[in-house]
Amino acid sequence: MVKISEIIEFLELEIINVFGEYENKYVKYLKPIELVDEFTLDWVSFNNQNKQQIVEQSKAKVIICDTTILYSELLYSQNKILIQVNNPKLTIALITEKFFILKQELGIHPTAIIHPEAIIGRNVYIGPYTCLGKCEIGDRTILLGNIFIDNNVKIGTDVIIQAGVVIGNEGHNYIRDKNNYCIKFPHIGGVIIEDNVEIGGNTFISRGVLSNTVIKKGTKIAQLVYIGANVQIGYHCAIRPNVMISGSVVIDDFVILAPSSTIRDQRNISKNVLIGMGSVVTKNVPSNEIWIGNPAKKIEK
Amino acid sequence: MVKISEIIEFLELEIINVFGEYENKYVKYLKPIELVDEFTLDWVSFNNQNKQQIVEQSKAKVIICDTTILYSELLYSQNKILIQVNNPKLTIALITEKFFILKQELGIHPTAIIHPEAIIGRNVYIGPYTCLGKCEIGDRTILLGNIFIDNNVKIGTDVIIQAGVVIGNEGHNYIRDKNNYCIKFPHIGGVIIEDNVEIGGNTFISRGVLSNTVIKKGTKIAQLVYIGANVQIGYHCAIRPNVMISGSVVIDDFVILAPSSTIRDQRNISKNVLIGMGSVVTKNVPSNEIWIGNPAKKIEK
Amino acid sequence: MVKISEIIEFLELEIINVFGEYENKYVKYLKPIELVDEFTLDWVSFNNQNKQQIVEQSKAKVIICDTTILYSELLYSQNKILIQVNNPKLTIALITEKFFILKQELGIHPTAIIHPEAIIGRNVYIGPYTCLGKCEIGDRTILLGNIFIDNNVKIGTDVIIQAGVVIGNEGHNYIRDKNNYCIKFPHIGGVIIEDNVEIGGNTFISRGVLSNTVIKKGTKIAQLVYIGANVQIGYHCAIRPNVMISGSVVIDDFVILAPSSTIRDQRNISKNVLIGMGSVVTKNVPSNEIWIGNPAKKIEK
Known part of the structure; x- marks a missing residue:
């Protein structure tokens, strides 16, 4: 009442x-x-x-x-x-x-496994069967459960991470040797997730190769999303379910990637861009544009 | 023998x-x-x-x-x-x-974490490292393991849920405020999964915003599927792997969504429809039709 | 230094x-x-x-x-x-x-749940909250954590499996009965993962129906990938993130499936093929070709 x-x-x-x-x-x-x-x-x-x-x-x-x-x-x-x-x-x-809304319970579930050198903020919730490497978790951040966070991941304050999320494992980066075998390019970078970010269930975020993968303040990442190594996502973006962002993609502020869209590696998506549902982006996209289709092309608003 | x-x-x-x-x-x-x-x-x-x-x-x-x-x-x-x-x-x-087939083992694994007010049916199997909120699980239902089920989820009898599934976390619903920041639309609804439904590994099913997300009897949902808030799926549908169903989509009985198809929010898919592989559905689809492509269009059978 | x-x-x-x-x-x-x-x-x-x-x-x-x-x-x-x-x-x-690179820690985490008849090699790492059925894990293989491996899965040596992976649950195979209800085709096969394979986080690999699903030596499978029942993948392939491979697909050696591509069931992808990003493959693809698009077609190199 x-x-x-x-x-x-x-x-x-x-x-x-x-x-x-x-x-x-x-x-x-x-x-x-x-x-x-x-x-x-x-x-x-x-x-x-x-x-x-x-x-x-x-x-x-x-x-x-x-x-x-x-x-x-x-x-x-x-x-x-x-x-x-x-x-x-x-x-x-x-x-x-x-x-x-029922107030989120706070505290650290006794089954959470936390690296002794991890730094955990105040008033957090860390749910059952969550594994935290040598990482940093900011104040009031919520990890629902069954989550895996690797070493060298820094998560800000007021972040919400749903169940089944994996953050900080290596991305999919291989080089062919002279036999045409795949040799992994090892990743020594980390992941930085800034304040007020939200991450949907069963999403995967790769750590960086030499530098960090970065998700900036206020960006909302949906469920079943793949984010490659060294990806940079700006402020207040919306990355919808089933999106695939290849390695080294740079996304500026206020971008919307509609569901099931895919971005080619090393592409830039500038400010205020909207990428349509199911689009496959193979080129750089200038600011304020709408791109749709497979392959994605600019459409007039 | x-x-x-x-x-x-x-x-x-x-x-x-x-x-x-x-x-x-x-x-x-x-x-x-x-x-x-x-x-x-x-x-x-x-x-x-x-x-x-x-x-x-x-x-x-x-x-x-x-x-x-x-x-x-x-x-x-x-x-x-x-x-x-x-x-x-x-x-x-x-x-x-x-x-x-080897008969499924029954019982509740000692590592399952179950809310004290959850209602668990008879002859169920609840596998290791499964977390159950204040939910309801019907008789003979099987949860293989590493599963996360939130509060306010009602699962019928003879349901099979594979490993890594997440049910009942919030969907991806945000409204932009005057600063163009994303404000979450909080979800107070639940999820209803009727009898004889099957749900594939690492699938994610959102809870409803005000009402419930509903999956009706006999429908089979594959692996790595996203189901948004308030989605209604009818009887005996087949939702194949990697499908993305946006919020408030209504799907009638006997519908087949082929792998990697994506359905835009608030669309209706009527009875006996077949949506082809990799299709992106942006419109309502009348009954008994086949739609294919990106964007999806009707094809003659 | x-x-x-x-x-x-x-x-x-x-x-x-x-x-x-x-x-x-x-x-x-x-x-x-x-x-x-x-x-x-x-x-x-x-x-x-x-x-x-x-x-x-x-x-x-x-x-x-x-x-x-x-x-x-x-x-x-x-x-x-x-x-x-x-x-x-x-x-x-x-x-x-x-x-x-920091040397990978070895050993079996005390929270790993391992079937008493599982066969575990030497110098492995089996991370926290991992469930292993009656399976076989080769020497020096690494399972990061929160992984579910079913019965009848055989994993070779020097394999790396990231967090959240599910291997060996049934695929999505149903037959319609006379009421048009879905009847599951039960799977009694297993999964064979050969040496030096790597599998990205939150990926799902189905067990075979009567025979086995097989991933051959040196193949690298990315994150959030679905691999259906009875799929055969050859040597040294690269299967990128968010790929969907339907049941009974046969993929020959050195194939690359770019991100978010989807392969129809029972199709053959021959040696050295490249399937482009977001492609939907509905036909058999001869060796040494590049196919792109939805539906995918051959393009000249």
Whole structure:
């Protein structure tokens, strides 16, 4: 049970208008659209059609919406409370995180195996059957479980790593000798994962060959992703599920790689680029462009 | 050593004809074609060419085949036993399962870590280094090992989950805030996996955002598959290896997604659809159609 | 600190010329190009442009290069030592492996769970939270950790398996029965992994249906790869990250499958073939050809 007044206080600067009487009123939960009832905190996405109608027909008493919604006679007569914000979806995400998510348990599970020289920050969670080499884990970072982190990996603060992730094993780098046999190029670099990065389950991040593989602040890496040796990923990128990033690729800030896209080794993806689903990128991509296809080509927005 | 009479009794309704004298005869094993000998239970697929010749030249004494095979003078003189059925490949699968597979060990491995409020059915197998949150596991369900199952996951009866699978961590859902930073949309839903589902190794299944991710009865999900939040998969589908299904995709019954195909978020794939290998599906697909390519398009059968 | 004379002795047959006075001289480390200093062992790749200039401007005192570099007056006056070889990149890989990599710890971690009838070779490393069925592990083989190996898997000598790998669970093979339900074709085969194979993290290798899945000597399999039942892979192949190889595919020696490529079941890829990034191979590919695209087609070299 969350008081509306608490939610309004929490949102503070996000709020543009509040309509309706909310003193001593409360909501109990969030629900999918088909199960919304009078105790649900409901919301309407900015992009919906018929937003006014949705709000008027909602069984919920409290609705997060944008400022295009009119506080009509009908809404008034229904005693509905409207909380108007710029981005209802973002607002509901913030409210969910604050009021409706079970707080993550903290601590180090007794089955975690940690190298004696590893450096572990405060208020972390290190889940069961996790193996940590001689690495560094920042404050408030969460490792869910069944995770393998090798030596020479430095992880920042407020990072979330899902189950089954492997970080810091060698990448796939081989040279052919005179018999045409594969000789491994040994990797002596490490991995640096900055603050607020998130890494999805069963993803693999290679350590660098001579220098480090680097994932910068705020970047979100999805599940079942491969990141090769020496890859550099900038700030606030979104790397979606099943993406494959070959060795030495450099990705600038705010880039989005859609699901199942593949990037050739040593290519550069500049700022604000969007690579489409299932694309195969074989060239450098200039900033602010959208590339799609196999092989990927620029498309007009 | 399995008596032919036992096999015939087991098959019962499957059998159309039996030729040859099988009293007190038996087979010892199944073998790949190049190693078939007189103690092998052999079989000929419906689609083979020269089926009559294959049967006549087989070194095996007992052969599962369809009704187009003639019990010729030669077969008679070889003392061969023919067991005729509609679908020899299916029949041999049933026989293998019944007579030639080592029975799965049951029980809960002492290293499994199970939430005290988890509900575990009877006659299950829960393998080593498996972590179970506050979840529900149905009767006769098998979890091979190194598996991570989060809270709020409900798994039916007779389910098989291979090693390395992760179920119920959050999907990859982010909203951009005004700084263009990624803010996670927190997931408070769960996962429902119905009876007789099978899930291949190192696959990842996200929990729902507000409602549940659902995999219905009899659907078989392969290895290294990503299934996003709120995905609904119908009855008796086959999701092949390396498939990527984005969030909120709805897949109807009897659908086949061939290997390495990718489905865009919020798309619907209707009944009996086949999506080809490596396809990238960006649109809704009507029932009974075949779509192939990147981007995927309808092809005539 | 490594003496130059030791490196020269180790390289032996690789060396073509040594220029400069190396008695009592040494190097301390390898560094990425931007951090090279006077104690770095530097090298110049055969394919670089301006190689002479790079060598002359390097801050390093010892440089591995090919024979096209002139030991100029400038190099002489800088007291530089040139070690000329045919393939500098390969040479640096060999030197790194010999002198600059931390030796792999040996032994069996106490948390490894090993079937009592498993056969384990000498000088192996079996990392934490690894589960081994009734399998065979050859001498000097390394299993990093969080690995699941099923019964009936035979692994040769000098194999390296990264974290999160699953070997020997059943592949994704189902037959439709008369209700159109999926019936599993049970797998009674095994897996054979020959000497000097390497397998990347979170990869999945299926056991065979009746015979074995086989990976031959020297083949390197990357991360997040799926290998289906009964697949045969020849000698010294390179299977790159995120590749999907369907059941019963036969791959001959020295084949390269570039990242994110997918091979249809029962296809043959002959000797020395290169399959391009993101390709979808639906046909047999003759030897010495390059195939690219979705669907893949032959291209001229």
